[in-house]
Amino acid sequence: MVLSSKQPMCFWWGPDLLKFYNDAYIPILGLRKAKALGRPFREVWADVWDDVLPFVRSALSGQATWMEDLPLVMTRNGYEEQTYWTFSYSPLYGDNGAIEGLLNIVTETTKAVAGREALQASYKEVQEHLARQEAHDRELRLLNAELAHRMKNTLGMVQSIVSQSIRSAESLEDAASVVLARIHALSKAQDLLTGISIAAAELSIIAENAIDPHRMDADRFRFSGPNLLISARQALGLSLALHELATNATKYGALSVPEGCVSIQWHLEDDHQFSLRWIETGGPLVRAPTRRGFGSKLTERAVADLFHGTAEIVFDPTGVVFSLQGRLDQSTDL
Template sequence: MGPAIQHFDWASTSVGALSTWSQSLLSYTRMMLTSKQPICFFWGPELLMFFNEAYRPMLGNRAATALGQPFATVWPDVWADVLPLTRSALSGTGVRLEEMPLTMTRRGFEEETFWTFAYTPLWDDDGSIAGLINTPVDATSAVKDREALAKAVADAETMLEEQRHSNRQRMILQRELAHRMKNTLAIVQAIVSQTMKHSQDMETATKRISGRLTALSSAQDLLTETSWSAADIVHVVDSALRPHVDASERVSVTGPHAEISAQQALGISLALHELATNAIKYGALSVPDGRIAIEWLVGSDRTLRFEWRESGGPAVAAGDRKGFGSRLTERIVPAYFSGKAGVHFDPAGVRYLLEGVLQTDDEARGAGL
């Protein structure tokens, strides 16, 4: 930049020929050219630009034409941003800014840049302010690196929080699995022990146990599809009846969709298995013309009225249905609904009525079910 300044046609500018320069201007120029710090200064009424080799890369594509040009001409894209600072320096008050954001077009496209710089007044030999000097530091990389680091820290914290959440969920799932297993095993234990107790021989007990465990397994398959979070009573009833009904017109099902807890879904499945099994043995499904109507109502307060009605079958006496099946349908299942249930032997056929309250899985857990 030394030769470039020496051979520039200063005579055609307001600065005048090199031979006419003041001692102050010559001193500023020598100081700038010998410094390894990027420096530029602006001199004269038009604030013509001088810069050293270290400053040259900051100009980008403007480096070839910037020397001796007015400040506003060299930097039109940031002129409005720095004009108040320029006026302050020219009035005798130096300014310094840290990481000032400036949008520059130095290489044919806009860049978001950040600069730490100071504008300092320059005095001429007569004591008047003739220009200002700028000692800039391009802080763009530092700012971008800091922003990237902050984002990385935030991303890491997000990942850690997700991991913590995942760990919490895993622990919840482990507790939930233990809870499910405990309940399931309790049901299995009750089915096996009570069926054995109320069966006359091993063959009968084996058949009854197998049927009840199959019903339990089918209900659990349905719940697995919904991740044990909830079940729709319509789907529960359909799944429980499917293995027992030989023709769809023999069973009518009427009732609204409603979410019930996993434990209640198991209860209804087991109750329907018992009712259907007995209907096949003794009731409406034991004859071709027998019919079954299943209907339930759900109140605005989630109260449930669930009814099974048989018709067209042989007359059935109360003594035909004693044992664990009765205890299951009339005592165990209604407990899941915090309600009551009973089997009634009406003249038209067997009727089973269950009344209680529907629960979500969260409500069931809160109740300890």
């Protein structure tokens, strides 16, 4: 039966488990085919003997075995190679009914396992690519929303700058000069928001640039805090927050009236704990908005993440207060 089968088969017989096999089994032997016939199992397959011994013992005790894709490292062709096998060991009985050997029906699945692993790797790569693409699409949507929001804000700021400059100017020429200067300052602030090319920046300079388009006179802004270097990413986030706050203050808050002013205070503790407060005074009565806009959410959530802490805008009746608590990045070398 073994010799006539097209399925790779062999059997081991007698106390030494001497090996006999059919033609379909020959490729499995590799370079061992010249010395395998009639030789003991333990000698022919010495390199995997310890791995298959539990299955041999089970079959010789009368319990047939079945294994799928069993990994075995073989040296059948003169070098170590990782192989995989699906096989069964079944007891063979002699004329007296005692177990005299075992039958091995086997299929090498090395190529099939390699194919499945390659397919799984390809599937994982595709999934990772799709995840990256989805993250890219989300980021693109956020950037598009931010761009649209920033364009609307810029137009609103230009309108406010022009109207307030004309209202306080003594002549048309005076107004034109002031408007041009303030729009130029606005352009500088926008440049800061689009990217910072240095590793760290001075916090006071970041604050000055962010509020420059809204500075109607020297007394409307008060700064208080130590000289601090902050990382480029935190500088960009803080610029964005101050830019949003100044825009809203110009439209609706303290900067919308001549007597209003803003105080910006920051502190740093020994353990890199950082805090900053934006306080508006002298403006119109503040009422909390019924709907939080994109800019407010971006100011609170994005800046809080960048500073590894919390950020909150409080609509106090006497003036808007923005509070940031967190810590500075420790890598702030210029």
